[in-house]
Amino acid sequence: xxxxxxxxxxxxxxxxxxxxxxxxxxxxxxxxxxxxxxxxxxxxxxxxxxxxxxxxxxxxxxxxxxxxxxxxxxxxxxxxxxxxxxxxxxxxxxxxxxxxxxxxxxxxxxxxxxxxxxxxxxxxxxxxxxxxxxxxxxxxxxxxxxxxxxxxxxxxxxxxxxxxxxxxxxxxxxxxxxxxxxxxxxxxxxxxxxxxxxxxxxxxxxxxxxxxxxxxxxxxxxxxxxxxxxxxxxxxxxxxxxxxxxxxxxxxxxxxxxxxxxxxxxxxxxxxxxxxxxxxxxxxxxxxxxxxxxxxxxxxxxxxxxxxxxxxxxxxxxxxxxxxxxxxxxxxxxxxxxxxxxxxxxxxxxxxxxxxxxxxxxxxxxxxxxxxxxxxxxxxxxxxxxxxxxxxxxxxxxxxxxxxxxxxxxxxxxxxxxxxxxxxxxxxxxxxxxxxxxxxxxxxxxxxxxxxxxxxxxxxxxxxxxxxxxxxxxxxxxxxxxxxxxxxxxxxxxxxxxxxxxxxxxxxxxxxxxxxxxxxxxxxxxxxxxxxxxxx
Numbered sequence: 001x002x003x004x005x006x007x008x009x010x011x012x013x014x015x016x017x018x019x020x021x022x023x024x025x026x027x028x029x030x031x032x033x034x035x036x037x038x039x040x041x042x043x044x045x046x047x048x049x050x051x052x053x054x055x056x057x058x059x060x061x062x063x064x065x066x067x068x069x070x071x072x073x074x075x076x077x078x079x080x081x082x083x084x085x086x087x088x089x090x091x092x093x094x095x096x097x098x099x100x101x102x103x104x105x106x107x108x109x110x111x112x113x114x115x116x117x118x119x120x121x122x123x124x125x126x127x128x129x130x131x132x133x134x135x136x137x138x139x140x141x142x143x144x145x146x147x148x149x150x151x152x153x154x155x156x157x158x159x160x161x162x163x164x165x166x167x168x169x170x171x172x173x174x175x176x177x178x179x180x181x182x183x184x185x186x187x188x189x190x191x192x193x194x195x196x197x198x199x200x201x202x203x204x205x206x207x208x209x210x211x212x213x214x215x216x217x218x219x220x221x222x223x224x225x226x227x228x229x230x231x232x233x234x235x236x237x238x239x240x241x242x243x244x245x246x247x248x249x250x251x252x253x254x255x256x257x258x259x260x261x262x263x264x265x266x267x268x269x270x271x272x273x274x275x276x277x278x279x280x281x282x283x284x285x286x287x288x289x290x291x292x293x294x295x296x297x298x299x300x301x302x303x304x305x306x307x308x309x310x311x312x313x314x315x316x317x318x319x320x321x322x323x324x325x326x327x328x329x330x331x332x333x334x335x336x337x338x339x340x341x342x343x344x345x346x347x348x349x350x351x352x353x354x355x356x357x358x359x360x361x362x363x364x365x366x367x368x369x370x371x372x373x374x375x376x377x378x379x380x381x382x383x384x385x386x387x388x389x390x391x392x393x394x395x396x397x398x399x400x401x402x403x404x405x406x407x408x409x410x411x412x413x414x415x416x417x418x419x420x421x422x423x424x425x426x427x428x429x430x431x432x433x434x435x436x437x438x439x440x441x442x443x444x445x446x447x448x449x450x451x452x453x454x455x456x457x458x459x460x461x462x463x464x465x466x467x468x469x470x471x472x473x474x475x476x477x478x479x480x481x482x483x484x485x486x487x488x489x490x491x492x493x494x495x496x497x498x499x500x501x502x503x504x505x506x507x508x509x510x511x512x513x514x515x516x517x518x519x520x521x522x523x524x525x526x527x528x529x530x531x532x533x534x535x536x
Contacts, residue, residue, distance in 0.1 A: 076146045081112055081120050083145030091132035091139040100133050106141070119143050152192055153199040156214060168203070174210050182215035183308075189220050219388055222311040224302075226282040228271035229259060240281035241268055244288075273313060284314060296441035297323045303440050304394035326444055329401055329437075333448050336408065336426060341453035343427040367425045370407040371470040374400055374429045379466045381436050390440070397437040404429050432464040479530040480505045482514040490531070498525055505531040 032046035041049050054065035076086075085106035087099035099106060109127055112120045121127055121143040132139040157169050160176040184192060193215070200214040229241045241261055246268055249257045259268050276283045289298050301322035306312045333340075381396035404426065431454060438445035438458045449458040473494065478501065480488045488510030492501055502523050505511060511533065519536040526532075 076150055080145050081108070081114050083148060084151055086142045086144055086146060088142040089130060089132060089139050090142065091135065091137060093137055094132055094134045094139075097133050097139070103133070108145075121145075149192065149195055153195045154203065156196075157200075157203070157209060169208055173208075177209065178211050178213055179215045181217045181219065183219045183221055185223060186220055189218070193218070219308060221308050222306065223275045224312050224314060225273045226276050226284065226314040228274045228280045228282050229261075229268045230271055231266075231268055240279070242281050242283070244284070276314070289319070293319060293323045294326075294443070296444045297326060300326060300394060300441050303390045305391065307389055307391050325398055325401070326441065329433075330444070330448070332401065332405060332408075333430065333452060336430075337452055339423040340427050340430055341451075343423050366407060366410045367421055368470075368473070370403060370425050370429060371467070372473060373403040374432055375466050375468075375470040377403070378432055378436065378464055379471075382463070382466065385463075393436065394440055397433060397440070400429065400433040400436070404433070431461075434458060435461055435464050476528060478505070478528075480508055480511050481530060481532040482511060483534060484532060487511045487514055501525055501531060505533060 035041045035044045035049050038044075038049075041052055044052060050065065054063070057063040058065075085108060087104060087106050089097045089099060091097055108121070109124060112124065114120055121141075128140050128143065130139055130141050131137065154168075156179055157173050157177065160173040161170045164170050182193070196214050200209065200211065203209045204212060227243050229243060229246045230238050231241070232238050245262050246259050247262055248259045251257050259270060260266060261268050271280075274280060274282065286298065297319060301319045302312060304322060305315070305318055377396045377399045381393050384390070384392040384396070407422070407429075408426070430448075430452060434445050434449050434452075434454070435458060438449075442459075445458050449461075454461070475491045476494050477489055477491050479486060480490055488508040490501075490504045490508050492504050496504075502525065505523070506515065515533055515535050521534045521536055524532040524534065
């Protein structure tokens with residue numbers, strides 16, 4: 001077991017009369033710790049303890065440490081029509097004969113329709129009947145086909161050289177491989193990924209490729225979930241119904257009372273939330289979604305709703321929310337298109353001109369505030385993009401639009417400010433927003449980029465860089481506490497002395513009601529962070 005956490009004088013949980021910090025409990029359940037009350041293993045970390053225990057078991061001839069793994073035997077033949085043909089010809093005289101190179105590839109007929117009564121290839125004489133390549137006597141083709149894993153386990157290698165007709169791969173595979181980033185569902189991590197690694201090592205041993213591993217990085221994406229509705233007939237047969245065909249009934253308080261099929265008004269049962277699948281008929285028709293909202297709405301909803309590695313619960317209300325945001329962005333861009341376009345023309349449409357410290361340094365407070373917000377949000381989005389937390393990148397785009405709309409509600413040019421300064425900041429902010437949003441909503445991003453007069457194509461535009469000068473401010477925000485409890489925030493000049501900081505803290509409305517009528521014993525100022533007022 002690991003060493004116990006230490007008592008905490010502050011918050012947390014109380015156990016056996018002692019208060020422990022909440023953070024101190026985390027290692028008990030989430031991290032490897034240090035052995036205690038374990039005899040000779042006391043003080044050993046996880047790996048050292050495992051090695052020591054394994055060594056003692058080995059010395060006593062009671063056991064040893066091993067790494068176990070399992071790769072299932074792979075049966076590649078299936079009774080399917082649509083898989084890759086197995087190039088074998090069966091001859092009564094010669095046995096199983098490979099199809100000669102000149103007869104490859106074996107091409108499946110394209111006019112067959114499976115009817116559920118077996119493999120249709122076995123019923124098609126034009127495909128089945130052939131001549132033996134060895135003796136020339138009548139023979140028959142193999143009608144089993146290979147599992148699709150045979151193709152999907154090395155398709156990425158074929159992508160490197162798809163026009164090579166006389167070999168599986170060529171030297172271009174050495175240039176393009178390994179794949180930089182692999183993204184797939186959890187079922188791929190234990191099936192496709194495993195066999196792709198196996199197949200790559202086989203091709204390596206055959207001298208066809210150089211790499212030991214096919215993929216450099218792995219991102220296992222979560223599954224998309226939706227509610228499952230069904231009816232069970234008297235004989236036990238279950239029929240599943242798509243959620244789009246079901247009306248959920250609510251009472252006056254909004255509490256769910258049941259669900260009925262739209263077609264006949266009769267009740268259906270809910271089996272809870274589950275992975276979208278054809279067997280449960282709980283998928284969402286992407287074409288219907290695209291027809292109603294557009295592809296970008298679907299993309300934004302899926303990316304925004306959850307981190308890529310977590311499961312996503314489908315929500316029609318969430319889709320509508322994503323659509324509202326994109327409509328709001330379009331409306332805002334249309335409202336300011338003339339101002340932004342004119343600014344684009346004045347800057348000669350240069351992509352390199354999409355950062356503006358020289359033009360905007362030292363400008364009006366509301367312009368400086370806008371740039372500070374845009375570049376602070378961009379810094380977080382840049383970090384999240386690199387670690388593939390795309391949901392917070394989508395959230396950053398929403399925050400940028402909010403900042404632009406808030407700034408646009410104020411006077412365009414403050415007194416003493418050069419004309420057009422706000423339009424210049426707006427131009428910069430929109431260029432940053434559209435470039436951040438473009439990987440998520442490429443159709444909308446491309447259209448607005450062109451409409452607003454930005455140069456070139458957003459796909460070729462550089463990812464925006466954070467302007468550190470925009471993050472500088474003449475003011476800082478301090479946390480104000482009373483007896484260690486948060487009671488408010490104050491903004492003071494960056495170079496304010498202690499007396500001014502104390503004065504601002506005591507004048508804060510949230511602080512006054514907690515100190516009025518009480519004796520102030522002392523005021524603690526932590527520069528750049530907080531003020532703590534200690535009262536009797």
